[in-house]
Amino acid sequence: xxxxxxxxxxxxxxxxxxxNGEFSAPWCVNTRPSVLAPHLSPxxxxxxxxxxxxxxxxxxxxxxxxxxxxxxxxIVIFPHGDxxxxxxxxxxxxxxxxxxxxxxxTQGFKLARYGGGGEITRIICGYMACEPRLSEIFLAGLxxxxxxxxxGEPSGQWLAHSIRFSVDQAGVSDAGSELVLxxxxxxxxxxxxxxxxxxxxxxxxxxxxxxRDPIIGQALALLHKEPSExxxxxxxxxxxxxxxxxxxxxxxxxxxESPMAYLAQWRLRLGAEMLQSTGDSVAQVAAAVGYGSExxxxxxxxxxxxxxxxxxxxxxxxxxxx
Numbered sequence: 001x002x003x004x005x006x007x008x009x010x011x012x013x014x015x016x017x018x019x020n021g022e023f024s025a026p027w028c029v030n031t032r033p034s035v036l037a038p039h040l041s042p043x044x045x046x047x048x049x050x051x052x053x054x055x056x057x058x059x060x061x062x063x064x065x066x067x068x069x070x071x072x073x074x075i076v077i078f079p080h081g082d083x084x085x086x087x088x089x090x091x092x093x094x095x096x097x098x099x100x101x102x103x104x105x106t107q108g109f110k111l112a113r114y115g116g117g118g119e120i121t122r123i124i125c126g127y128m129a130c131e132p133r134l135s136e137i138f139l140a141g142l143x144x145x146x147x148x149x150x151x152g153e154p155s156g157q158w159l160a161h162s163i164r165f166s167v168d169q170a171g172v173s174d175a176g177s178e179l180v181l182x183x184x185x186x187x188x189x190x191x192x193x194x195x196x197x198x199x200x201x202x203x204x205x206x207x208x209x210x211x212r213d214p215i216i217g218q219a220l221a222l223l224h225k226e227p228s229e230x231x232x233x234x235x236x237x238x239x240x241x242x243x244x245x246x247x248x249x250x251x252x253x254x255x256x257e258s259p260m261a262y263l264a265q266w267r268l269r270l271g272a273e274m275l276q277s278t279g280d281s282v283a284q285v286a287a288a289v290g291y292g293s294e295x296x297x298x299x300x301x302x303x304x305x306x307x308x309x310x311x312x313x314x315x316x317x318x319x320x321x322x
Contacts, residue, residue, distance in 0.1 A: 003224060004190070004192075004194065006220075014130070016127060018127060019126075020109040021101075022120060024117050025115060025121070026089025026118065027095075028087030028089075029085065029095055029097050031084055032083045032096075033127075034047075034081060034083075035098055041127065044129035048129075050127070050188075050189065052188065053123055055164075056071075056072060056121035060085070061086075062082055063082075072151070073130070077192060078144065078146075088119060098113075109170040126189075131273055133269050134269055136269075137266075150191055155191070159188060159191060162183075166180050200212060205254050207255060215241075223236070227263065229258070231290075235261055246257070268300060270289045275312055276300050282294055282309045
């Protein structure tokens with residue numbers, strides 16, 4: 001079972017490619033995800049920006065200094081929405097991505113050219129929108145800047161060629177191209193996460209490392225796939241083929257808490273998301289996330305979020321004051 005797939009399914013990642021650029025050195029672009037968000041995905045709870053280098057080279061840099069050198073086939077992701085620079089060479093000063101390329105955001109994938117006339121870099125930019133509370137479990141384990149070479153294997157090469165072809169064809173035939181590009185954007189993001197997880201050092205702990213572990217990954221997948229089941233430590237241990245003690249110890253090693261404590265937190269996060277995104281009653285939400293009674297759910301929810309479910313829903317869904 002693939003726990004990453006289960007989590008991403010519930011998180012409901014929505015991806016899109018939004019920019020097709022040909023830059024000539026020297027150039028440098030300052031991207032502020034918080035400023036881009038209203039233009040790219042106004043209702044996104046959290047926006048993850050990434051850049052895919054299809055030709056040439058570039059660098060990506062956080063404002064506080066961390067820098068990654070990029071070549072064709074590299075994707076660089078900013079999981080936490082940090083402002084960042086992408087460029088090649090040393091221009092006088094960076095240009096703001098929104099101010100400089102605002103019109104390009106309304107032109108589909110018409111090629112945008114910019115720079116000083118030197119070495120060429122081709123870059124495709126995309127984003128992933130997700131629900132922040134649910135996505136926190138895997139985002140928390142990611143660095144502020146994440147680089148992966150996705151075109152180093154046959155599957156990655158196919159993905160890179162498919163994206164390049166689809167972007168080039170988007171301006172020729174629009175029938176279904178937006179949907180194709182959205183799906184390719186999502187596949188690119190998931191492939192990057194998968195490769196990052198597989199490359200983690202053997203001694204790494206945390207959710208991502210736990211997801212890679214054969215036993216803990218299976219336990220996590222079961223809890224995420226069937227959160228409403230009346231799980232006990234004994235039942236979970238039996239499903240993954242370990243004793244209760246060994247499962248509890250191994251789970252705590254990676255995630256710092258017991259399987260049942262982890263499940264309780266995940267159920268409450270699911271409940272909070274359902275209260276905001278569905279019209280189900282509090283009792284229906286409680287049952288859907290594994291609580292035997294509405295009153296038990298109410299008490300646990302209030303301890304976690306500071307208000308009972310009904311009040312939480314009203315506060316989150318009320319129209320903004322004018």
